[in-house]
Amino acid sequence: MSTKKKQVKREDPLSTSTYKIIVVGGGGVGKSALTIQFIQSYFVTDYDPTIEDSYTKQCVIDSQVAKLDIIDTAGQDEFSAMRDQYMRCGQGFLLQILRIKDGDEFPMILIGNKCDLQRQRAVSNEMVEELKSQLKIPYLETSAKTRQNVEEAFYDLVRLIRNYQLKERPPINICNKEKKRKFKGCTLL
Template sequence: MSTNAAGDGTIQTLKIVVVGGGGVGKSAITIQFIQSCFVAEYDPTIEDSYTKQCVIDNIVAKLDILDTAGQDEFNAMREQYMRTGDGFLLVYSLTNRTSFEEIIKFHKQILRVKDRDEYPMILVANKADLNDQRAVSSSEAQELGKQLKVEVIEASAKTRMNVDQSFHQLVRTIRKFQAEENPPMLQRPSKSSSDKQSCCALL
């Protein structure tokens, strides 16, 4: 099956926003996805943006990825990102219970800013390589996922486990959401209008 772009030949750009508490590994996951390297030191992010083009399910996607600040003092700035995002990675550290509990707050904030009941999001449990320090069980995460109606993926920025899958699955969720929001019924009117033009030409 050949690689293709959107129906009109352009490559669709999707804005992905990575949100979560401070120190959960949002930057580490993003940099691992973009550059295939692990950043060990923690340097609090204010805002970093990256672009990556990839092929997901034989369709080219250009991803504009925004890595946001986890600290509460950047709350107003975060709302601005949320307005423009097409989909969100909700990241917590499975070694940090507080970061898991904060997910509900981020989820609520996104839905409030978007004024929606549901929106494309994936819940990412980072630091799966530190299973011996786990503070949140897989079953608790799945339970929260059901409650929030989002898919849950356990990942490790350090070992690259499920990093690509997290972003790719979010893209699939965005595409499904957008297809349901804008069903492809636009082709018929454009066809009839072109028919009208050809009729005019005949007259």
């Protein structure tokens, strides 16, 4: 009688996970400049209102390959219906959008862009702290012009998405099920 061991498929560290990231906020806050700086390492100086732009970037975050599908949305109110649709399909968000998603919590990072323009600051530190506390989300000050915290914003968001997905779909521990059959070498998925 032969003894068969159940093969457990391990997560390939080189496999690619895809993350849908939506960049939202008011008109002229620098959503496109931040996104283009992240994707192309280039600072856009001209303001051209966006209707919708999408980008893809593959990168390694915490030793795991990640493909980021990024949608840069319109900030103008006349495009709010389009923005709502993007938010329904997004997995993580840069800036604030809690009103659209169904859950109380969702992977989000509040971004204060244009931090290189401190003298022209439009939002006080107190307002930021209040909103950050209210939404219970992290906050980063970024500058698309100087590239300050640009990568960190997108990478930290992917980390939040991964943690959120683990909470929603925790790994299955097959060791307990297989213990009865006396298999050795169980792996957590």
